[in-house]
Amino acid sequence: MNSRELRRCLAQFATGVTVVTYLRLGRPRGVTVNAFTAVSLDPPLVLVSLAKTAKSGEQLRSRGFAVNVLAADQRDLALRFAGGPETNVPVRWSDGLMAPCLEGCVATLQCGPWDRHPAGDHLLYLGEVQDLTIYGGEPLVFHDGVLGGLGLGGREPASRPPRRDAAGIGHV
Numbered sequence: 001m002n003s004r005e006l007r008r009c010l011a012q013f014a015t016g017v018t019v020v021t022y023l024r025l026g027r028p029r030g031v032t033v034n035a036f037t038a039v040s041l042d043p044p045l046v047l048v049s050l051a052k053t054a055k056s057g058e059q060l061r062s063r064g065f066a067v068n069v070l071a072a073d074q075r076d077l078a079l080r081f082a083g084g085p086e087t088n089v090p091v092r093w094s095d096g097l098m099a100p101c102l103e104g105c106v107a108t109l110q111c112g113p114w115d116r117h118p119a120g121d122h123l124l125y126l127g128e129v130q131d132l133t134i135y136g137g138e139p140l141v142f143h144d145g146v147l148g149g150l151g152l153g154g155r156e157p158a159s160r161p162p163r164r165d166a167a168g169i170g171h172v
């Protein structure tokens with residue numbers, strides 16, 4: 001097994017897509033994260049996993065953050081906060097209890113810092129949910145390198161492979 005095979009295998013696990021947002025030096029920042037999971041209901045804990053090489057890996061230390069669950073029509077935002085060339089994509093920020101958050105999402109969780117664990121080449125951040133908002137709507141989905149809506153697999157003939165952009169992200 002090599003790391004390419006491991007990544008490909010893990011990419012078979014379909015996930016939603018979030019942007020984790022936080023305040024740094026008085027300015028809102030965000031990073032696209034699909035390694036987000038629920039951990040505990042009592043106390044209410046969630047986890048995000050960030051690469052040590054990501055700037056946010058260090059910047060999130062001891063900070064409150066918001067987990068913004070992206071809507072199907074927010075693909076450009078996912079790529080923008082993944083360091084893609086979509087830097088001109090307009091971002092609508094809102095104030096939040098622990099951190100600035102994004103408008104137009106399907107849900108937002110406001111988290112206080114709970115714990116942080118190094119794990120290999122990643123840092124695991126646990127946050128305690130302090131506030132939440134559910135807007136609903138169709139979520140953005142990530143599967144096998146493709147970003148799309150819930151019908152992601154069924155929209156194109158199987159014979160037509162998804163297009164891939166420079167970041168290796170496919171789209172429908």
Ligand SMILES: Cc1cc2nc3c(=O)[nH]c(=O)nc-3n(C[C@H](O)[C@H](O)[C@H](O)COP(=O)(O)O)c2cc1C
Nearest residue numbers: 031032033034035049050051054055056081082083
């Ligand atoms: C759909 C998608 C999901 C991603 N999920 C993660 C993730 O869970 N953890 C991570 O560290 N990076 C993830 N990335 C990559 C980061 O968003 C990207 O490296 C970003 O530029 C890091 O920004 P920063 O250096 O400002 O922290 C993902 C990218 C995409 C497009």
